[in-house]
Amino acid sequence: MQEKITGLARTVRDRRREPVVVQALRSTLAAVLSYVVALRLSSEPAPLTAPLTALLVVQVTLYSTLTTGIRRMNSVVAGVLIAIAFSALVGLSWWSLGLLILASLLVGHLVRVDEFVPEVAISAMLVLGVTRVADTAWDRILETLIGAAVGLLVNLLVAPPVWLGPAGDAITGLAERMSRLLVHMGEAPIAAGTGDVGQAAARLHEARRLDNDIAHVDAALRQAEDSLRLNPRVREGLLFRLVLRTGLDTLEICAVVLRVACRTLTDMAQARPADQHGPELPPGTHQALRSVLEHTAVAVVSFAQLISAQVSSNAEEAEERLSHELAVARASRDRFAVLLWAVVREHPAQWQLYGALLAEIDRVLDELGVEKRTQRLMEELDRHARARRTRRPGGRRRLRDRLPTPAGRKG
Template identity: 65%
Template structure:
């Protein structure tokens, strides 16, 4: 988004930024589709207030073209089935407490029969609404036509310029990576001197809460993946999904290792109730190591979400430097801990576990590991990728031949 002039009032700036958000765009799209459906229904049908048409359009226009097409068909199927149930009941019984219960049960059963899926309840809702209106037979068919008009407008409207939610998913991934990086820095700042068990346990609980963040990011990513399916605005939607999904998988593994690392420090703090957790020289190196790892995680998140190749290259350079610095600090810590264990062998296994956990994180963030996962996902697509996905096959060959992510610029250009 371009920078705003300095003399623009703050409320105007906030309004412009809000209208650029995906949620705001979706609100405007839904409202516009509903209004268009209402106008079309008024023009085509004799009903003076065809509100079913805008209602259906509002429900059909989902956040992605893929979900619009899939849910639109199911929703129309559910509404039409409910209307037909109401037409049949109106010819036999009137509206009473027992007929209402009977029509609900019948509608829900028919909803399962016609495979309405998540919209089974709308079969009963449509039947009740139609049954409660006078002149049921005439109104019912008007409702069917209104439903078809609303669904058609919703489908066509969302097919014109289907939204792409990759940016919001990328922002969620980067935000989670920054939270992880902040937690690594907090841990690094507390290893010097005496670490109370309560404080170590508090960091462990913070690391466990990352599961909730990962679940939210995963939901945002699934929405982005749906927005790439069948989207004419995206040339290589499958490749985009692979890059983001494998990146989130890597960060999720790092979050798991972070929890284990926090548990290791907590266990170590239980045995160091009155003394320093580490010698001073080790704690200084550990603080630097945690800072380097935090930089690596944040750079990795920027790398997999960058929309401009130059930004991705800069993030890759920062990631490589952070991993190099981390490896150097890790080796220094290993030598220092070895000398410490030889002098004071208490809880030596926790020192080894700490180093193993650091090694796992550095391995997961490595560029070579990243290339391997991309190749695995490209293979997992199955079939004959050279025929079905020629561009994916080309990138896979390049990744396989070089083994380096930096030699696959097409992966970084897909968001342009």
């Protein structure tokens, strides 16, 4: 019984640390505080605009709150002002509602609230539908300001969650799907006969579907990058962002190369005449290529685990596994190349497809290498350092230009 209670307490404690739970608690706190403050400052008996604005302002990350909170607040205030004008001039009818929506959308574009243009019309309709008294509408503006201020204050005082865990899980999930594709490619890579054309085409479609997975991972990574910016809980946010971003870039390159490799395998299957089995392959050729692809599949997963190692404790183990699998894959690749060379000498018409397949395998193995990853990360760090040095002298130069020039000294 004691073990069950301890396990339950540990589960609750772990759940409390999850970003989704933390974000829900922060949003609830901001909404309740804004409602309490609005009850004291507004004449409305139920100032629900304040908690509504607080919920809208408290974004997933502090960076997105600071960048979008002002635009969102502007959209709500603009909508309330438009509703005040309409309540003073016309009543609520079908044609006035249409004019209200049209004016709100146009004003939203004029005040440049970007993606929050529809919220201008929504705020205007809510205010005009609830009341047509201008004084009450001004209370709505006050409630909006209260909700926005409380939302920003909660984000500053209560540290927002860091979304490295979900981003790492998304990268690992992408790597696992790429790993399954590599295993499928090795099941019957260059089987004789025409029956494998459909299997090759299915692998090609599977490789093309990786584009949607990359888009999903990129969205999760952007959220993680925003959560690291201006976050007091993270000291090396730039390094974490670059590690994740360069890792995703590597997997994206590998996904493109795998799609091309699947196209090459499909062309191999389609190149054989219907009444022939194509060029005779030496014994062990299929097994050699299967070994290359299987060890590359394990290397892809190990690479993803190494990229997300800042949220886990198995970085060294993942790096050792990655180096081992790449070494075995390269050895299998060399054996596969020797076997293919015998086929090319007897059937030179196939050398383009075989050479392309070898080049694609080499590209994937090269991209996954530890040295390549370190080189790309160092290049990104140098680029950011140069950009930072470029910005700082410019700021000092602009400040120096604004200072008065002493008499007797030429500018």
